[in-house]
Amino acid sequence: xxxxxxxxxxxxxxxxxxxxxxxxxxxxxxxxxxxxxxxxxxxxxxxxxxxxxxxxxxxxxxxxxxxxxxxxxxxxxxxxxxxxxxxxxxxxxxxxxxxxxxxxxxxxxxxxxxxxxxxxxxxxxxxxxxxxxxxxxxxxxxxxxxxxxxxxxxxxxxxxxxxxxxxxxxxxxxxxxxxxxxxxxxxxxxxxxxxxxxxxxxxxxxxxxxxxxxxxxxxxxxxxxxxxxxxxxxxxxxxxxxxxxxxxxxxxxxxx
Amino acid sequence: xxxxxxxxxxxxxxxxxxxxxxxxxxxxxxxxxxxxxxxxxxxxxxxxxxxxxxxxxxxxxxxxxxxxxxxxxxxxxxxxxxxxxxxxxxxxxxxxxxxxxxxxxxxxxxxxxxxxxxxxxxxxxxxxxxxxxxxxxxxxxxxxxxxxxxxxxxxxxxxxxxxxxxxxxxxxxxxxxxxxxxxxxxxxxxx
Numbered sequence: 500x501x502x503x504x505x506x507x508x509x510x511x512x513x514x515x516x517x518x519x520x521x522x523x524x525x526x527x528x529x530x531x532x533x534x535x536x537x538x539x540x541x542x543x544x545x546x547x548x549x550x551x552x553x554x555x556x557x558x559x560x561x562x563x564x565x566x567x568x569x570x571x572x573x574x575x576x577x578x579x580x581x582x583x584x585x586x587x588x589x590x591x592x593x594x595x596x597x598x599x600x601x602x603x604x605x606x607x608x609x610x611x612x613x614x615x616x617x618x619x620x621x622x623x624x625x626x627x628x629x630x631x632x633x634x635x636x637x638x639x640x641x642x643x644x645x646x647x648x649x650x651x652x653x654x655x656x657x658x659x660x661x662x663x664x665x666x667x668x669x670x671x672x673x674x675x676x677x678x679x680x681x682x683x684x685x686x687x688x689x690x691x692x693x694x695x696x697x698x699x700x701x702x703x704x705x706x707x708x709x710x711x712x713x714x715x716x717x718x719x720x721x722x723x724x725x726x727x728x729x730x731x732x733x734x735x736x737x738x739x740x741x742x743x744x745x746x747x748x749x750x751x752x753x754x755x
Numbered sequence: 756x757x758x759x760x761x762x763x764x765x766x767x768x769x770x771x772x773x774x775x776x777x778x779x780x781x782x783x784x785x786x787x788x789x790x791x792x793x794x795x796x797x798x799x800x801x802x803x804x805x806x807x808x809x810x811x812x813x814x815x816x817x818x819x820x821x822x823x824x825x826x827x828x829x830x831x832x833x834x835x836x837x838x839x840x841x842x843x844x845x846x847x848x849x850x851x852x853x854x855x856x857x858x859x860x861x862x863x864x865x866x867x868x869x870x871x872x873x874x875x876x877x878x879x880x881x882x883x884x885x886x887x888x889x890x891x892x893x894x895x896x897x898x899x900x901x902x903x904x905x906x907x908x909x910x911x912x913x914x915x916x917x918x919x920x921x922x923x924x925x926x927x928x929x930x931x932x933x934x935x936x937x938x939x940x941x942x943x944x945x946x
Binding site for chain 1: 869900
């Protein structure tokens with residue numbers, strides 16, 4: 500008998516993101532239950548990727564939840580790409596939900612500036628409770644970096660991420676955690692521990708080539724599947740996030 | 756002997772090709788608009804194709820103006836304009852044109868083609884690259900070959916036609932080799 504999250508060929512069940520380019524890179528999608536860090540500097544498409552992931556999920560019948568830390572939902576939705584495939588019925592039916600995490604903090608009596616270990620555990624329990632209550636199969640936390648600012652110490656951050664990953668994975672919920680990094684940062688996260696604890700790391704960036712600025716995406720890690728590690732160029736369109744391979748024939752300078 | 760017009764020659768020769776063909780059309784400057792007419796007005800219309808026209812030679816608005824003058828409808832023609840932005844030309848764009856900042860952004864050209872094909876999935880497509888010579892001004896041969904190889908094979912797998920314009924006056928051996936590599940057929944006008 501294969502393990503319960505694997506099919507008879509031994510492959511782990513996939514959460515098809517619905518973003519063709521990413522599903523192609525991952526040979527069929529994110530292994531179900533993985534916690535994936537989506538890491539990149541500002542304006543590289545992290546939020547658009549995450550929102551498309553949730554919208555596609557909701558369209559496939561998977562309840563999807565967006566936890567917003569940095570931006571109130573109202574403002575976020577005003578600025579989001581008007582995707583052709585978005586149907587506001589999904590929100591009315593509760594298949595796609597947006598929750599402002601600061602309101603959750605308030606409810607729990609947590610000071611978001613200084614989150615102690617106990618509060619962090621309660622926060623994970625609360626998120627787990629929401630996943631159960633709304634039967635959530637896809638979750639986005641935007642951003643995990645902001646949550647970690649309150650946690651401050653690496654030990655607490657490690658504990659929070661381990662618990663969050665374990666909780667979501669146990670419920671079969673595939674999650675994307677947005678990680679904000681500077682354009683010149685080395686590594687894929689602000690605190691250095693996030694990428695080690697996540698099951699997968701997708702990096703978005705800007706690549707300067709002869710004065711042109713290209714948005715790029717690269718999957719550097721994904722447990723449970725083989726995948727391309729090449730860099731792709733992405734475009735954020737009303738048809739969704741589109742990807743093509745980065746051409747290598749020219750002289751390339753700079754990083755991203 | 757009856758002399759065949761350029762537009763008829765283009766339409767006839769393209770019409771004889773199977774779907775998913777990649778064709779290089781070698782033409783002289785004076786044949787340019789006749790070739791476009793034959794390709795769009797006769798070939799694409801007859802086959803019911805959605806046309807994605809990538810222009811790096813002249814701004815899309817100039818081609819649109821010429822098509823309007825020739826009374827060729829552009830309901831099913833969409834432009835990826837790679838030249839207007841670097842020319843700093845008019846800010847207002849035709850609703851059938853989307854812009855790529857520069858002809859050096861080859862990946863973005865592929866992305867815009869992909870976007871337009873997704874927007875219009877109901878009809879088979881013809882993708883026109885106008886022209887290999889102007890793209891070669893802005894890109895080195897290595898990256899341009901890679902671009903053509905990926906784009907043409909992607910279009911071929913979708914069953915789309917690809918037409919690559921090459922102006923004979925500006926051809927180099929490198930361009931000719933590139934065209935041979937990616938095309939199923941080369942049409943030399945007025946042979």
